[in-house]
Amino acid sequence: EDQVTQSPEALRLQEGESSSLNCSYTVSGLRGLFWYRQDPGKGPEFLFTLYSAGEEKEKERLKATLTKKESFLHITAPKPEDSATYLCAVQSSGTSYGKLTFGQGTILTVHP
Amino acid sequence: DAEITQSPRHKITETGRQVTLACHQTWNHNNMFWYRQDLGHGLRLIHYSYGVQDTNKGEVSDGYSVSRSNTEDLPLTLESAASSQTSVYFCASVREVGETQYFGPGTRLLVL
Numbered sequence: 160e161d162q163v164t165q166s167p168e169a170l171r172l173q174e175g176e177s178s179s180l181n182c183s184y185t186v187s188g189l190r191g192l193f194w195y196r197q198d199p200g201k202g203p204e205f206l207f208t209l210y211s212a213g214e215e216k217e218k219e220r221l222k223a224t225l226t227k228k229e230s231f232l233h234i235t236a237p238k239p240e241d242s243a244t245y246l247c248a249v250q251s252s253g254t255s256y257g258k259l260t261f262g263q264g265t266i267l268t269v270h271p
Numbered sequence: 272d273a274e275i276t277q278s279p280r281h282k283i284t285e286t287g288r289q290v291t292l293a294c295h296q297t298w299n300h301n302n303m304f305w306y307r308q309d310l311g312h313g314l315r316l317i318h319y320s321y322g323v324q325d326t327n328k329g330e331v332s333d334g335y336s337v338s339r340s341n342t343e344d345l346p347l348t349l350e351s352a353a354s355s356q357t358s359v360y361f362c363a364s365v366r367e368v369g370e371t372q373y374f375g376p377g378t379r380l381l382v383l
Contacts, residue, residue: 190369202361202374203314246314250369257302257368258329261314 161186161251165262172237172269180232180265182247190252192230193259194223197244206232206245237269274298277362277375285383290349292378294362302365303345304372305329305337307358314361320345352382 162185172178184192191210195203207216209225216223220241222233232245244266248259275296284290294303305317316329318337326337334356336348349356359379363372 193371195374200377202376205371205373208371248314257304257365257372258316258319259304259314259372263311263313 161249161260163247163249163260163262165245165247165265167265168263169266170268172234172267174238174269174271175236177233177235177237179234180245180267182230182232182262183228184230184247184249186249186251186253186260188252190250192225193248193250194230194232195246195248197246197264203246234267237267239269239271242267242269275362275364275373275375277360277378279378280376281379283381283383284352286352286354288352290352290380292347292349292360292362292380294345294347294375295343296362296364296373296375297343298364298366298373299342300364300366301342302368303339304363304365305335305345305347306361306363307331308361308377309358317347317360318345349380354382356380357382 164183166181191208193208194206197203207223212227214225220235224231244264246264248261278293301322304319306314308314315331317335320326320339359377361377362375365372
């Protein structure tokens with residue numbers, strides 16, 4: 160059974176204080192790992208897809224990396240507008256219907 | 272712009288009533304999904320569809336049904352609402368399995 164564990168559950172940062180969010184996963188063959196951002200009262204918003212170990216992707220202050228067992232979302236010099244819940248999900252190559260298995264998310268709060 | 276919409280955004284109903292939540296996407300995606308999001312459980316798959324007339328059960332499908340009469344819509348029906356179905360419901364769609372799933376804004380359902 161696919162499993163995704165995100166840590167920490169909550170993270171408080173000062174503006175400009177860089178940090179990382181962790182997503183550990185167990186899957187029977189990884190088809191893709193997805194990062195989403197979710198603001199209160201809204202649906203998940205796509206950030207990145209990573210397909211193979213060693214892959215990295217960047218967008219503004221965010222950088223996602225992938226190993227065979229985990230993914231990191233690095234946040235460089237965060238701003239208050241980066242405050243949100245960050246969700247990680249995996250898709251197994253063993254599933255034929257595109258099911259995503261989600262972690263429970265990391266709630267990020269950036270204080271000015 | 273293409274988009275995915277859900278209605279209603281908020282719904283209060285009573286135990287035992289039938290409730291239908293609407294999902295409409297204008298991307299012409301064949302694959303559509305329904306998830307529920309609860310504290311402590313993250314996002315869990317309820318039902319999914321690969322195309323018109325195709326419907327399949329996800330991991331938490333008991334008490335729910337879907338129908339797919341066209342490409343754009345996948346309504347979710349709660350046959351007899353229960354308090355355990357109080358949740359936030361998200362619809363998602365994707366062009367091809369393995370690609371990014373895009374989520375709607377969600378429906379917050381309260382069953383009294």
